[in-house]
Each structure stands twice: as structure tokens, then as C-alpha cells.
Amino acid sequence: MDRTGKYFPLGNHTKLVEFILIGFSDVPSLQGLLFGVFLIIYIFILMGNSLIIMITKVDPSLQTPMYFFLGNLSFLEICYVSDTLPRLLADLCRQNRKISFLACAVQLYFFLVLGATECFILTVMAYDRYVAICNPLMYPVIMNSRLCVQLAASCWTTAILIHIGSTSVVFSSPFCERNEMNHFFCDVPPIVQLVCGDTFIIEMLTFVIAALVVTIPFLLILGSYVKIITNILKLPSATGRAKAFSTCSSHVIVVTLFFGSAIIVYLRPKSTHSKGMDKYFSLLYCILIPVFNPIIYCLRNKDIMVALEKFLQKWIVLRFIHSKNSSHS
Template sequence: MGFSDIPNLQWILFGVFLFIYLTILMCNSIIILITRINPALQTPMYFFLSNFSFLEICYVTVTIPRMLMDLCTQKGNISLLACATQMCFVLMLGGTECLLLTVMAYDRYVAICHPLRYCLVMNHRVCTKLVAGSWISGVPVGIRHTYQIFSLPFCGSNRINHFFCDVPPILKLTCGDTFVNEISVYVATVIFLLVPFLLIVVSYGKIICNIMKLSSARGRAKAFSTCSSHLIVVVLFYGTATIAYLQPKPHQAVKGQEN
């Protein structure tokens, strides 16, 4: 369905999202390029940042170009295979982003709380393994959940009230028993959302405690500045995910009022 409820704004939305998409591509590409060619930025922090920028490019490319095409053609048709492929990549990249944000939080924790051991702990081999683990771990989860969902029988309407193939709207179209799928989604949510978030909170809790012990106000400001951008991204990512997936659904709210 996309943005079919506001047809008069289709071309305005197309222009806005196209600008956003091109900005994301340009800015993240510049970050990757600078971190590759500047010898002074060959550090673990910028290594993780360049991987995160590449991840963001992949993430938005999975959804926005398709949405732009739907806004342009105003058809909104997508094949079952394309829908499954889009969902699979969204799940894989979403899981990777959660893990990569956790790795970046750990990097900041070691840099601030154990500065003398930083180069030893966060050597190139360890950083490569952490990044590779973040990318690889999301693959089986995305493939498994996509296969489980699209193995269910579909009946009735073939319309989803969304602008991309996400898990909740697709599950509404199935006429089989979705209990196992919903449990799998909750388990994956705990593993890839809740656990990484708790690890990030613990890391920043220790970072803040360590910063507060610094006697120099300039030192505290410098330490906070190295974490501020990452912390903003964490808040935005988990904040929007909470609003999108963890808020009570309308039928749940009605049921609660009836009880």
C-alpha cells in the first residue's frame, strides 16, 4: 500500500526520499573513502565506522529504491520472490547493525577505560574478527525467518499496509498457525536487540563512571566527544525500533480496555 493514503503528495515524497537516499549514499561513501586513504584514520574506531557506513548504504538500498519506484509508478506491485528477498536482507542487515553497534561500544569502552591496553586488545586481527562475526551472524537468522514465514500458506488479501516487506504485515496475510514464527521472532529479538542493547548500556555505564573519575574538565569533555556520535546513533536506532515494533497494536489496546 505504501503511501497510497496521501496520493496528492506522491511526487513531493518522491523528491524528499530521493534527496535523503542520495545524501546517505554520498555522506557514507565519503566517510569510507576518507578512512581508507587517510593514514591517520587507520585506527579501530574508524575501521568500525567505515564498516558501519557501508552497512547503512546496504540497509537503505534494500528499501528506499523500491519505495521510490512505487512512488514514481504508483503501482506498488511486488512479486513473492522479491518480497522474500527484501525481507531477508532487512533482517540480516538489521541483526548486523545491532551487533556492530555493540562492537563499537566495546571499542569505546576499551579506549576510555583501558587506554594503555587499547592497541593490544583492539589489534587488527581482533577488529576483523569482530566485524566479520557481526556480518556473518545475521545471515542464518535472516534466511531462517524468511524461509519459515514464506513456507506458511497465504490466503485472502495480498495487500500489506507498509512501504516494504516487513515481518508483522506479512504474517497478517498468512492463514496458517504463526505461533512458532512469532516465538522465533521474539527469540531473535531478544538475541539481536535486547542482549546487544544491554551490553551497550553496560559499556556506557562503565565509560561514564570512568569519565567521572577524571580530574580534568577538558579530559572529560574529550572522552564524551569520542562517544557522543555513537551514542546518538544507538538512541536513534533503538528508539525508532521500539516505536515501530514494540508499541501496542490497536487491537491489543482495545482488548486491554475491554479487560
């Protein structure tokens, strides 16, 4: 290790022991404002998604496959933002933005696993809507509780296994002396920019995995909705068509936002990548989409709104009884 303690010389390359996340230090006048905004967003994401999980668990009317997967999605969103936002908030309050080699690898691994799992969960949710609309009589039989648990578990397991290898390949590569990453968390594109020598294998592996994790699920979702729309248009009742469309609209909006931003960041040509802009694109799927999800699913779903109203009424009544008993005692 040299005197700075940053790396060990290994021939023409170095073995880094830490990275420096530049984050938003290039706009020092906005550090306080960004901290306040991101903190509010983080609290909102935690509260909004936690509320959805709680409601889907306690309300009997929401004990269906659709809301089971929605609860999984909300849990994913909480984990997803918790992998990046706390670190970003801490970095906005301090000058030392160093992150160890191991911590960076762990952050990247969980970020990729959670992102891939979300792609798979959204695909399973599309399949659920397909069965509900295109084969409603067999829906309770096909989408039984055992299958739902198996589908959710397979989403997590597949993502975990896929990204063990990809993360290992990225971090086993030789790095140059420079260790500054123009990003607010450890993501694949900014890390690859610090690799010495030919990065073709890493880039191809990243592209193939992104295609498998993003493109194939997106095409499956697209195929499901082509069949769903075809069946909805065949319904004789305008009311029935409107109701069928409303059950899918929230999912369609979330899918469009999530996959659209993922394709922009990971599947656009390398020539269009900008070191300064990648971190701003990342804000789309790291922060903004987890904010929109609870809003979209709550405001556009009558069942959740009714369940939320009943839950709040019960909570207010319980608080009133508790305060009344406390005053008498």
C-alpha cells in the same frame, strides 16, 4: 493458477506468487512531493556515507579501530537504504506496485540481515570505546587489526545465519487470498498480517529473535557505557573528561535513535500495532536514521572534520591542476 495470476488455490489457503505494496498510495496528492523528498534523502545518504568510507580509508590519522567500524557502519547504511528506498521511489512513479513472492522474501531477508548486523556493529563500537577509555594502555594490543576484522566478520556472519531460518519460517506459512500489504516494503509485521491461521509460532520466533538481536546488544551497550561513564568521572582533569565524553557522544546518539526506533516497531505490544502507522514508524529506522548518522559523526567529530577539510583541499588542488593541464594541451 487462476485467471488473475495472483495465486494457486490450496484447500482453504492459497499459494501467493505476488504481493501488492500499498505504500503511500493512500495519499495520492503527495506522490510527487514524497518522490522528490525521498530521492534527495537517498542521494544524501549515498554521498554522506560514501564520503565517510573514503575519508576513513585514505586519511592515515583515521586508520584506527573506531574509524574502521565507522566505515563498516557507513557501508551498512548504504546497503540498508538501498534495500528499500529504490523500490519505494519506483512505486511512487507507477500504478503497478506488485512485488513477486521471491523478491519480497529476498528484500525481507537482506533487510533483517542488515538491521541485525548494524545492531552488532554498534555493540562492537561500544566495546571499542570501553577498551579505549577503561584500558587505554592495553588498547593497541587488545584492539589490533586482526581482532577488528574478526569482530566485523562475526557481526555479518551471525546476522546472515540467524535470519535464514526466520525468513524461511515466515514465507513457508500459508497465506490467505488477500495479498495487499499496507507498507512500502516487505517487513515482518505486515507480512504476518496476511498469514492464515494461527501465527503464534511466527510471532514468538520474531519476538525471540528481536530480543536476541536488539535487546541483548542494547544491554551490552548500556553496560559498556555505565563502566565508561564511571571511569570518565574518575578522571582528575575536566578537559580529559570532556574529551572522553566527546569521543562517545556521537555513538550514544546513534545508538539511542536506532535502538529506540527498533524497539518501538518490533518489541511494542501487538495491541498497539496500527496497520496505517507501522509504515510511518518504519521511516524512522529505514530513512531518517541513515540520514542522521553521517551528520552526527561529521559534525560532532573533530578528527573527521579535519580529515574532510584536508580531503576537499587536495581534491580542489587536483581539479585545478587537471583543468590547468587541460587548457594548456
